[in-house]
């Protein structure tokens with residue numbers, strides 16, 4: 214028997230990431246090739262944005278995706294999030310050349326109080342939320358705090374792009390296939406302070422740290438390359454990363470919904486104090502997923518350098534949180 218359709222809300226649906234994301238959700242790449250979806254698309258109540266959204270919807274229709282059981286266009290989160298099972302909060306202003314993600318905080322924070330409240334009011338009581346719009350961790354924190362009737366654990370921020378970037382750099386450095394990588398972790402904020410940690414990682418079963426055996430490369434090349442990759446893409450394209458961001462969003466939601474078979478992935482999730490991170494900080498952690506739930510990988514040894522990196526990214530996140538206190 215075919216499955217009942219699930220509702221997937223996507224905000225910023227007429228933007229760059231939206232354009233790279235929706236077609237893949239509708240084709241079943243996110244929730245499985247047997248799972249029909251109803252897309253509930255939100256754009257700002259502006260004629261140009263709503264028209265662009267109409268165009269995207271026409272294209273979705275023209276794909277005749279067998280799994281696409283419905284498409285809705287919205288300009289109000291209170292209707293867009295009605296009964297939604299999954300919410301991908303992408304809509305927000307992206308940064309341009311020379312901006313840091315922190316510069317987006319003031320511009321974008323308000324969006325996530327409004328949307329958190331709307332999710333709280335009308336979404337499925339078990340809605341799973343992924344925040345992509347930057348600064349993603351703090352926006353996810355704002356949305357979670359604005360939705361007190363929903364489970365805290367269901368609010369997450371996207372660090373998967375950092376995870377995938379780190380995996381790709383490791384594969385290139387070792388000359389091995391990216392598919393062979395296990396036990397990679399990215400800690401903290403989706404920003405240049407994130408700490409990509411391959412101390413425990415293996416590639417084709419061999420220790421990545423031993424294979425690379427170059428701590429200077431780790432600190433002076435790998436970490437800055439992964440941390441500043443977003444800016445490098447903006448400098449090259451004149452626009453922020455979109456297809457790779459959409460791909461990471463698909464990976465994040467697919468793994469959360471369908472499981473990782475024991476493989477470590479990175480998700481930004483509200484802390485419960487794990488690894489000394491204060492409760493509620495939306496922190497990138499290594500997790501495994503099973504049965505629609507994620508679980509933090511426990512027992513990873515934190516050496517002095519790792520602790521310094523974790524402290525730095527944590528400080529940035531708590532400063533961001535302080536900066537939005539007045540909104541909550």
Ligand SMILES: NC(=O)C1=CN([C@@H]2O[C@H](COP(=O)(O)OP(=O)(O)OC[C@H]3O[C@@H](n4cnc5c(N)ncnc54)[C@H](O)[C@@H]3O)[C@@H](O)[C@H]2O)C=CC1
Nearest residue numbers: 225227228229230304305306307345346347349371374458
């Ligand atoms: N977490 C991550 O790894 C990444 C996050 N991003 C972030 O994702 C966000 C979106 O990026 P793009 O798609 O490239 O931007 P874009 O400017 O192409 O599209 C954003 C869309 O969101 C819409 N929007 C703005 N406010 C909205 C609201 N309140 N409700 C609904 N829609 C709204 C805009 O009208 C626009 O169509 C940016 O904040 C960007 O920095 C981008 C790459 C990676």
Ligand SMILES: O=C([O-])CC(=O)C(=O)O
Nearest residue numbers: 308347442443444453454
């Ligand atoms: O850098 C940006 O502003 C967009 C982004 O989050 C990324 O590519 O990691």
